[in-house]
Structures are given as C-alpha cells and as structure tokens.
Amino acid sequence: MGHIDLAAAEVDTPKLGRKRDHTRDPEILTAALDVLAETGYDRMTIDMVATRAKAGKATLYRRWASKAELVIDAVACMKNAGIDMANLPDTGTLRGDLVANIKPHSIQDGDRKIHVMAGLMSMISSEPGLADAVQSAIVEPRAKVNRLLLQRAIDRGEIPADSDVEKLSLLVASMAMYRTMVQRKTANREFLISVIDELLLPAVGLRP
Amino acid sequence: MGHIDLAAAEVDTPKLGRKRDHTRDPEILTAALDVLAETGYDRMTIDMVATRAKAGKATLYRRWASKAELVIDAVACMKNAGIDMANLPDTGTLRGDLVANIKPHSIQDGDRKIHVMAGLMSMISSEPGLADAVQSAIVEPRAKVNRLLLQRAIDRGEIPADSDVEKLSLLVASMAMYRTMVQRKTANREFLISVIDELLLPAVGLRP
DNA sequence: CGTATCCGAAACTCAGCCGTTTCGGATATA
DNA sequence: TATATCCGAAACGGCTGAGTTTCGGATACG
Structure with missing residues (x-):
C-alpha cells in the first residue's frame, strides 16, 4: 500500500523534465465563458473551447476532470473580474x-x-x-x-x-x-x- | 405533378378505417411542458414526454415532425391558459x-x-x-x-x-x-x- | 546537451438520443 | 361483422459529443 501511495505522489509531483504550463489557463477559462455565453451549456462542446483557446482537447482534460468542472471553475474565476470594490464612487448623493x-x-x-x-x-x-x-x-x-x-x-x-x-x-x-x-x-x-x-x-x- | 398532390391529399384525409385520435393531444403537450420546465430543452428527450403522457414515441412523431416543433406547439398552446382577459378585477384603485x-x-x-x-x-x-x-x-x-x-x-x-x-x-x-x-x-x-x-x-x- | 515531461492534433471507444421502422393488438367506421 | 387505420411497445440505425489514448514535436530543467 505504501508503495502505491508513494508512486502516486511521485506522479503528482514530478522532479525532472518540463513542468506543466499554467500560464494559459486564464485563456482557456475565458474561452469557456465565451462559448458558454454564446451557445449555452448543453450545446457547448469541449472541442469548441479547445479550438477557441488554440489548445488540444487532451490539454483541457489534463486540467479539469469533466466539462462540468471546467465550467464551474470558469464561472468561479469571474468572481473579482469586473468590479473593483476598493474605490467605489462617493459623490454624496x-x-x-x-x-x-x-x-x-x-x-x-x-x-x-x-x-x-x-x-x-x-x-x-x-x-x-x-x-x-x-x-x-x-x-x-x-x-x-x-x-x-x-x-x-x-x-x-x-x-x-x-x-x-x-x-x-x-x-x-x-x-x-x-x-x-x-x-x-x-x-x-x-x-x-x-x-x-x-x-x-x-x-x-x-x-x- | 397533379397526380402526386392528389395522392398526398388522399393520404392526409383517409376515407376508411379508424380516424386519428386527437383527444389526447393536450395531455401530450402538457407532458411536454412539464418535462421542459423540469429538465430544460436540451436534456429533455422525446421518450420522457411519451412515457409521461403514456403514449408511444411513434405517436408523437406521427403528430409533430421534430422535437423542436413539438416544443414550439406546446409553448404556443399556453397562450390563453392561465389568464382570463374577460373579467379582470376592477376595484377602483x-x-x-x-x-x-x-x-x-x-x-x-x-x-x-x-x-x-x-x-x-x-x-x-x-x-x-x-x-x-x-x-x-x-x-x-x-x-x-x-x-x-x-x-x-x-x-x-x-x-x-x-x-x-x-x-x-x-x-x-x-x-x-x-x-x-x-x-x-x-x-x-x-x-x-x-x-x-x-x-x-x-x-x-x-x-x- | 540529454532527457523527462509537456503540448496539440487526431484517431478512437462508448453512451445517449433523435428519428424510423416493425409488429401485434385495439378500435372506429362501413 | 369486416377491414382499414390507429395505437403503444420495442428494436434499430445513425449521429453527436464526452472522455481516452496515441504520437511526433517542442520545451524547460538538470
């Protein structure tokens, strides 16, 4: 048992070689939101998102387990996008x-x-x-x-x-x-x- | 051409035998609206509607050409369902x-x-x-x-x-x-x- | 510079659903 | 009653999309 867990841990945190490039995750999530807004959840396909983000479908599945999780993550990342709570207007009225x-x-x-x-x-x-x-x-x-x-x-x-x-x-x-x-x-x-x-x-x- | 149209007309209005029973159309349309409201258009299946209306799937396709037409018809038949424009309240305020x-x-x-x-x-x-x-x-x-x-x-x-x-x-x-x-x-x-x-x-x- | 890992593309499996067809039984019309 | 048509059930074909795998090439780490 210990052997299996250890092996799995090594897979999760590889020591050598190229590391996973997470710099393009925002582009993928943005593409997901775009397709979502245009076509709706059910008619949206993973291929559409991958194509729009100029990524491979496999790349998306390496990061998110399913279509649902990708969408939930994409929605969640809208959280502090369009609103800056810091400096709200204060005009007096x-x-x-x-x-x-x-x-x-x-x-x-x-x-x-x-x-x-x-x-x-x-x-x-x-x-x-x-x-x-x-x-x-x-x-x-x-x-x-x-x-x-x-x-x-x-x-x-x-x-x-x-x-x-x-x-x-x-x-x-x-x-x-x-x-x-x-x-x-x-x-x-x-x-x-x-x-x-x-x-x-x-x-x-x-x-x- | 005239022959074809005539033949088609005869198919549409058969002279002998049992006539199509349209008495249960409202039940089917109501079932369609129920499923639609519960599951949404894309996840709604014709089988769901047929099962709920206790009808065969083939029966539905004999009356409507596609899922889309069934839904459009079902929505259209809501028109004067819940509102009686005739006797609106008139309380003075x-x-x-x-x-x-x-x-x-x-x-x-x-x-x-x-x-x-x-x-x-x-x-x-x-x-x-x-x-x-x-x-x-x-x-x-x-x-x-x-x-x-x-x-x-x-x-x-x-x-x-x-x-x-x-x-x-x-x-x-x-x-x-x-x-x-x-x-x-x-x-x-x-x-x-x-x-x-x-x-x-x-x-x-x-x-x- | 060597190599382990990542990447994008494409082919693949598998499940689900649309729409069609078939078939035995029921039913309204003549 | 006789029969043409309808009905519900069920099986079928075909397509689409989720998720997986493979593969050659690119790339960051040691």
Whole structure:
C-alpha cells in the first residue's frame, strides 16, 4: 500500500523534465465563458473551447476532470473580474453614486454575466456546485455594491432607514436580466439610468 | 405533378378505417411542458414526454415532425391558459386591482411559465420560431394585463399621465423571474405584494 | 546537451438520443 | 361483422459529443 501511495505522489509531483504550463489557463477559462455565453451549456462542446483557446482537447482534460468542472471553475474565476470594490464612487448623493457606477466596462461586464447565466439556466438546478458558483461569482458581487451604496444613503439620512435594501439592491439587476434574456435588447446606459430614475429613486422617496 | 398532390391529399384525409385520435393531444403537450420546465430543452428527450403522457414515441412523431416543433406547439398552446382577459378585477384603485389579480391560480401559472422559459433559455436564440412563440404565449399576455390596469389608473387620474406604463408593466414580472431563476425562491403571494407596495406604487407616487 | 515531461492534433471507444421502422393488438367506421 | 387505420411497445440505425489514448514535436530543467 505504501508503495502505491508513494508512486502516486511521485506522479503528482514530478522532479525532472518540463513542468506543466499554467500560464494559459486564464485563456482557456475565458474561452469557456465565451462559448458558454454564446451557445449555452448543453450545446457547448469541449472541442469548441479547445479550438477557441488554440489548445488540444487532451490539454483541457489534463486540467479539469469533466466539462462540468471546467465550467464551474470558469464561472468561479469571474468572481473579482469586473468590479473593483476598493474605490467605489462617493459623490454624496445616492443618484450620483449609482450613475457613476455605470461605466462602459461595468455595463459590458454585467451583460457578459447575464449571458453566462442564461447559458447555465437549464443546468443550474441539476448540477449542485453550480448554483453556489453562480451565486458567489456573479450575483453576490453586484448586489454587494448596491447594498453598500444604499446603506451609505441611509447613514447620511438621504433615504428612510427602513428602506428594503435587499429588494432595492436587486431591482436594477432584475430589470437588466429581464431586458436581456426576455426582450433580447441590450441593457445599455440609458436604460439603466431610466430604471434608477423612474423606479429605484421614487421607491425611496427621491423624485429626480 | 397533379397526380402526386392528389395522392398526398388522399393520404392526409383517409376515407376508411379508424380516424386519428386527437383527444389526447393536450395531455401530450402538457407532458411536454412539464418535462421542459423540469429538465430544460436540451436534456429533455422525446421518450420522457411519451412515457409521461403514456403514449408511444411513434405517436408523437406521427403528430409533430421534430422535437423542436413539438416544443414550439406546446409553448404556443399556453397562450390563453392561465389568464382570463374577460373579467379582470376592477376595484377602483390601482393597488386593489393589482392585488386582486394575485390569485393562487395566477401565481401557479406564472411560476410554471417562468420555469418553462428557464428551460428554453439556451435554445431561444438559436431556434427562430421559438422566440416568437415565447413572446406571444408567455410574455405578452402577462404584460397586457398590467398595461391595462395601469392605463385605467391613468384614465381615472390616480397616477400621473406620463407614467412609463411599459417599464412599470414589466417590473413585477422582472422581479418574479429574478427571484425564481436566480435566487431559487418561489415568487409567492407575499413577495409579489411586497414588490407592488415597496416598488411599483411608490414609483407612481402612491405611498401605501 | 540529454532527457523527462509537456503540448496539440487526431484517431478512437462508448453512451445517449433523435428519428424510423416493425409488429401485434385495439378500435372506429362501413 | 369486416377491414382499414390507429395505437403503444420495442428494436434499430445513425449521429453527436464526452472522455481516452496515441504520437511526433517542442520545451524547460538538470
């Protein structure tokens, strides 16, 4: 038994020769997300991802045990991609903060995340780890920003203290998702601002 | 050419023997929607539908040319299932109308439609006829009700005439879809009412 | 510079599902 | 009742895609 374990350990950590090149893992994961967003989980093939990443299919299977694990890993690596929690806008008003947070990069990142989610929709209930990955990498980061901006507005007395922060923080995301998935239109800057001005701000008692 | 067309016509309308039994078509379409909502389009198989409908797979292919056509037909037949446009509530207030419209049957129907849409998400962009079927059978009927109730409120001077009826009519549907698909919670009566009271009514200047 | 390991390409196995066909039994029509 | 057609069950063919293996060439480590 000891012999077998030792041999396996040696296979896992080879001492000689070329080491595995992990520098291109991000490219592979990005390619996986692209294909996922474009074609959906079930119609996405490993060959598509390999081809787009200019890699061999065997290379992918040397790194990930299955298609599902590759996708879960790809989703997880979106976690801190499009949002820099460090320097959020602080304009002094809720509207100012929300609008300042709508940058081209932010719009593009949100659109990508929605399309990835759409591609995972059918799969998300059958694959257990996937729901968690989506929640912590796609949903939560976005909600966290809005919660923070709303809480600031409460702290400075701009909006009522009993505002339903949780529901309000999901309002823009919900409308953007519906517009993208159902209406098949882009959730562009002017749409997002209109949601803020016509729905979110009135809901907390601020008439723009 | 005429001979061929005539022969084909005769095949389509046989004169003798047993006639095709179409009484069980609704059961088959309902079974298709059930499987669709539970497993999604790509993982749904014709055998699943046939088994659930207690029919043979061949029977399904005698009626629909392909899996895609079966699904499109099933979606299309949801059109006037859960909504009776004839006798909508008319309580005299916007809130009264909206709340009165939330009946157990209506909640269940909405939940089912959201799950069907989730099952079609990945497919909806590649299959051309599907987007139209979803739009006219699932999305539009719901939106139409809300548009009507909002328009009534405008006509009686309860809410501003320049209210964005279009955006407001999609608010509840958007929040319900997000809650069901992303948060994986049920859009039950109390959730729907809280969306109305905390978001929709304040947005039109009505504080409940 | 030698060599162990990695890489990409391609061929391969295997399972699952679409769509077709066959067949014995049931059933509505004449 | 006689028969043409339908029905459900089951087997079949063909294709697609997951996952594996092989192989020549490239490459980093000693």
